[in-house]
Amino acid sequence: MIEQISIDTVASYTGGAAVLTQLRPINFIFGANGSGKTTISRVIAKPETYARSTVNWAGGTPLECLVYNRDFVEENFTARMRGIFTLGHDNAETLQRIDDLKKEIDEIQKTIRDRRHILEGADGTGGKRKEHSDLTATFQEACWKSKTQYEDRFKEAFRGVLNSRANFADRMFGEFESNTASLKPLNELEARASTIFAEAKVRLDRLSVLEASDVIALEADPILEKRVVGKEDVSISDMIKRLGNSDWVKQGLGFFRQNDDHCPFCQQATDDKFRRHLEDYFDESYQRDVDAISRLAAAYSEHSNSISRQLDHAMAAQVEYLDRILLEQKAEVLRTKMALNIQHIARKKTEPSSKVELETVRQIVDEINAILSDANGKVDEHNTLIDNIVAERAILIAEIWRCIVEEAKITLEGYKTARHAVSSAIQGLTRGIEAKEQEKRDKSTALRELERQVTSVQPTVNAINTLLDSFGFRNFKLATSGEGDQLYTVIRGDGSEARETLSEGEKTFIVFLYFYYLISGSVSESGITNNRIVVIDDPVSSLDSDVLFIVSSLIRKLFTKVLDQSSTLKQIFVLTHNIYFHKEVTFDPKKQWQTKITFWVVRKKEDYSVIEGHAQNPIQTSYEMLWQEVRNENRSILTIQNTLRRILENYFTILGNMDKDDIVNEFAGQEQQICNSLFSWVNDGSHSAHEDLYLACDAATVDRFLQVFKKIFEVSGHSAHYDMMIAPRH
Numbered sequence: 001m002i003e004q005i006s007i008d009t010v011a012s013y014t015g016g017a018a019v020l021t022q023l024r025p026i027n028f029i030f031g032a033n034g035s036g037k038t039t040i041s042r043v044i045a046k047p048e049t050y051a052r053s054t055v056n057w058a059g060g061t062p063l064e065c066l067v068y069n070r071d072f073v074e075e076n077f078t079a080r081m082r083g084i085f086t087l088g089h090d091n092a093e094t095l096q097r098i099d100d101l102k103k104e105i106d107e108i109q110k111t112i113r114d115r116r117h118i119l120e121g122a123d124g125t126g127g128k129r130k131e132h133s134d135l136t137a138t139f140q141e142a143c144w145k146s147k148t149q150y151e152d153r154f155k156e157a158f159r160g161v162l163n164s165r166a167n168f169a170d171r172m173f174g175e176f177e178s179n180t181a182s183l184k185p186l187n188e189l190e191a192r193a194s195t196i197f198a199e200a201k202v203r204l205d206r207l208s209v210l211e212a213s214d215v216i217a218l219e220a221d222p223i224l225e226k227r228v229v230g231k232e233d234v235s236i237s238d239m240i241k242r243l244g245n246s247d248w249v250k251q252g253l254g255f256f257r258q259n260d261d262h263c264p265f266c267q268q269a270t271d272d273k274f275r276r277h278l279e280d281y282f283d284e285s286y287q288r289d290v291d292a293i294s295r296l297a298a299a300y301s302e303h304s305n306s307i308s309r310q311l312d313h314a315m316a317a318q319v320e321y322l323d324r325i326l327l328e329q330k331a332e333v334l335r336t337k338m339a340l341n342i343q344h345i346a347r348k349k350t351e352p353s354s355k356v357e358l359e360t361v362r363q364i365v366d367e368i369n370a371i372l373s374d375a376n377g378k379v380d381e382h383n384t385l386i387d388n389i390v391a392e393r394a395i396l397i398a399e400i401w402r403c404i405v406e407e408a409k410i411t412l413e414g415y416k417t418a419r420h421a422v423s424s425a426i427q428g429l430t431r432g433i434e435a436k437e438q439e440k441r442d443k444s445t446a447l448r449e450l451e452r453q454v455t456s457v458q459p460t461v462n463a464i465n466t467l468l469d470s471f472g473f474r475n476f477k478l479a480t481s482g483e484g485d486q487l488y489t490v491i492r493g494d495g496s497e498a499r500e501t502l503s504e505g506e507k508t509f510i511v512f513l514y515f516y517y518l519i520s521g522s523v524s525e526s527g528i529t530n531n532r533i534v535v536i537d538d539p540v541s542s543l544d545s546d547v548l549f550i551v552s553s554l555i556r557k558l559f560t561k562v563l564d565q566s567s568t569l570k571q572i573f574v575l576t577h578n579i580y581f582h583k584e585v586t587f588d589p590k591k592q593w594q595t596k597i598t599f600w601v602v603r604k605k606e607d608y609s610v611i612e613g614h615a616q617n618p619i620q621t622s623y624e625m626l627w628q629e630v631r632n633e634n635r636s637i638l639t640i641q642n643t644l645r646r647i648l649e650n651y652f653t654i655l656g657n658m659d660k661d662d663i664v665n666e667f668a669g670q671e672q673q674i675c676n677s678l679f680s681w682v683n684d685g686s687h688s689a690h691e692d693l694y695l696a697c698d699a700a701t702v703d704r705f706l707q708v709f710k711k712i713f714e715v716s717g718h719s720a721h722y723d724m725m726i727a728p729r730h
Helices: 037-045 070-076 092-120 127-158 165-178 186-196 213-219 237-243 246-258 272-281 284-316 324-350 362-407 409-454 458-470 504-518 545-562 579-585 618-631 640-655 660-664 669-684 699-715 719-726
Strands: 002-007 018-021 026-030 054-057 064-068 477-481 487-491 532-537 569-576 597-605 608-614
Touching: 002 037, 018 597, 018 608, 026 579, 037 064, 037 070, 037 532, 037 569, 064 070, 064 504, 070 504, 092 127, 092 409, 127 165, 127 186, 127 362, 127 409, 165 362, 165 409, 186 362, 213 284, 213 362, 284 324, 284 362, 324 362, 362 409, 458 477, 458 504, 504 545, 545 569, 545 579, 569 579, 579 618, 579 640, 597 618, 618 640, 618 719, 640 669, 640 699, 660 669, 669 699, 699 719
Parallel strands: 026 569, 026 597, 064 532, 532 569
Antiparallel strands: 002 018, 002 054, 477 487, 597 608
16 A cells, blocks of 8 residues: 655645645545645656655555546546446356455465565665665675774875775775785885885886988988089080089089070070080980989988987986987087088089088987987986886785784674675565565466356446446436447437537436446456555545435445455555545544554645644544533533534535525524524535624523524534533533
């Protein structure tokens, strides 16, 4: 059954969660119209649609919910209502098997609930799981004390688990299970930790030596030593050779061509022969040498830039063993030499006939590489040391943990034993619940199959029609219709459909009867024996007093079923705004429900709904208090008139079929005036002052009021109620 309901941020429940807790098999909820009762029934019917509201079930096992409210009336009072299947009585053997299976399923469910209670506790937060959680928390706290005790000395050994109790405890237990390091004295571990953990160094990358072979090779290129001149067997070659102006002539040749074969200096025209001699002098061989000089210049410049980049990379390396000052000096020398060589090559390119000798960089490159190699040797030594420290650190850390777990050995062994016991219990309970769940599913499948063999919708029609007839509703009845006669319709005596012509009260009554029989049946051929809870919300809103008594009587029969352990009805909620209906339905003359009931009042506080629990029936107490004042011989003369009026208002307004004028006409003279005064509020529903409402009061007047008050119950046929309420209470 449901143990607790929390309603939050739904409809008028906007002032924080409203909670109904410690619910029992029978639960009464009273509240005025618009106070939020129907919302409660809707949350119970479909809790999954309300994100911030919850319904907590005993043992975490939801049951089938049948909810009667205005939603049910609207959904089910249609031209064709679904037939209600109930068990027949022809096959006694099958019925007995159904009954046996139902008991077996209930017993299995009880076993599941009991095991889940052991596993998770009554509210899902206890049991063995809570025991396991508490055990873990206690163990983590004990381990954390070890961390606090040794953190200053062995912080490096705890790296990675310093900020989490759970992680530290897991590491500690893991070391307890697997650590095989030697057990060293604490003072020795502290001494080694002070040196090995003193400075956390890292491995260094080696430096790359300069790669300058390409530059060195270019320095020896023969083209640099070669005098590149024109062809010697041309007529003008002697003059050029004598003057040594081959480069000058080569440069002038370009201007000669631009000047249309006129000498760029004397401006005299030349003939084709002179032009041909010039071009023959600078032949293909000459051009190949010139191109070779250009290629050398480009290559030398490119390789020089590469060496400069290598130098920059070496200078930027974070290596403490590098002689940066010496390296910078040597690098400057190298860069200077390469810059001079680039100039020499440029001159050779401009004056191909000249000889050029480059500054060799071999020696300075060797000197720089010696500096880099010396640093690399020290880097290798550093890395070897670091590798050894890593190994030493690993050994030290293992020995530190070994020492710590040895000190906490008793705690660790105790935790291991307790954890194994509770974990085994959890695993056993979990497997047992799973096995019982499967057994329950298998038996439920067999039960549904048996139910389909012996179910029918006709008995419900017969039962409802018998009830309607016995209560005097003879102008309409229920009949089967539709394919296979598995639907219901409401018809008149002549067979015509009566749905559209029923009064609001008749409609409400027949839908309630439909719901009432649905409690013991199902709209399908199976599921009839499912355990279920029932919610009934304001079933008498449109009913007269006679039907009110009928509905109250039927609902009280459900209470008897709820209290029967073998019944499928496990819990019931009754919600109403009708004071008299509430009084009737909560009437328990034999006091057999006392320990099985809860009482609640839902009301609007400002603009939101609140729910209040009461140890006893609060509505009955309020009405009883009015009668207590009437019974009191020391009653107040000033307030007795209002007390009598409130009793009549509460009682006769609820009945609904009372004609106030008829009762007033039963009196004459001053009694009639008193009677009319007492009924004024009932008549117009207002508590404002009226001229005929006030009569000067003294002791004699009060007696006359009390006499008329009693006579009102007598002439209206309700003297039994007066006698019951006026009788002394013990």
